Amino acid sequence: MRMRMPLSVLTAAGLSLTALGLGTAPATAAPVDAASYAAYDGSPEEAAANRAFFEAVLKSAAEKRAANPTSAAAVTVVYNASRAPSFATQIARSAQIWNGSVSNVRLQAGTSGADFSYYEGNDSRGSYASTDGHGRGYIFLDYRQNQTYDSTRVTAHETGHVLGLPDHYSGPCSELMSGGGPGTSCTNAYPNSAERSRVNQLWANGFAAALDKAEKALQKSSR
Numbered sequence: 196m197r198m199r200m201p202l203s204v205l206t207a208a209g210l211s212l213t214a215l216g217l218g219t220a221p222a223t224a225a226p227v228d229a230a231s232y233a234a235y236d237g238s239p240e241e242a243a244a245n246r247a248f249f250e251a252v253l254k255s256a257a258e259k260r261a262a263n264p265t266s267a268a269a270v271t272v273v274y275n276a277s278r279a280p281s282f283a284t285q286i287a288r289s290a291q292i293w294n295g296s297v298s299n300v301r302l303q304a305g306t307s308g309a310d311f312s313y314y315e316g317n318d319s320r321g322s323y324a325s326t327d328g329h330g331r332g333y334i335f336l337d338y339r340q341n342q343t344y345d346s347t348r349v350t351a352h353e354t355g356h357v358l359g360l361p362d363h364y365s366g367p368c369s370e371l372m373s374g375g376g377p378g379t380s381c382t383n384a385y386p387n388s389a390e391r392s393r394v395n396q397l398w399a400n401g402f403a404a405a406l407d408k409a410e411k412a413l414q415k416s417s418r
């Protein structure tokens with residue numbers, strides 16, 4: 196059972212996820228869509244959630260670029276880390292790792308107009324990437340799991356979902372998307388070469404398609 200609640204409602208009310216006990220409360224009528232970091236076999240629901248997350252971020256970045264065209268090759272994805280203050284170091288490190296690993300997409304910290312956000316709290320599912328009820332992506336970082344597993348690896352792994360990578364729990368420690376699969380002793384927080392090229396490919400081809408769609412929508416609305 197998974198708790199689903201539009202985060203915008205919570206933030207509008209000024210309540211923290213922890214205060215609400217989000218994750219321990221019984222599920223509402225919303226769909227199951229979360230992928231826990233430590234899970235050993237990804238369910239179709241988890242894969243769908245990761246996919247939905249990537250598409251939400253892609254769409255958000257494409258809409259911004261359609262409105263403000265630029266010739267820059269790399270797509271900038273803005274993240275808001277202000278709701279996960281305990282993980283500020285790991286989030287910054289994760290962005291640094293990804294920015295040093297791929298060339299077609301760039302992660303940038305910012306509070307206004309963010310394409311996705313990080314949240315922190317306690318959740319029996321562990322950490323995951325998902326979307327809220329409004330098609331916006333977020334990453335949830337679980338306290339206990341981040342003490343059990345290498346916290347930078349957990350953060351970089353979840354951020355890998357933002358960039359379009361699926362889970363692959365059966366992979367080795369050298370693979371970032373193997374997540375908790377290789378066990379708690381694995382501290383590698385870097386994507387391997389296959390993961391790097393996959394992300395570059397997704398942000399070259401996938402983004403072009405999303406941008407095309409966003410441009411068409413923009414033209415339609417300005418008519």
Ligand SMILES: [Zn+2]
Nearest residue numbers: 230232362374
């Ligand atoms: Zn994952």
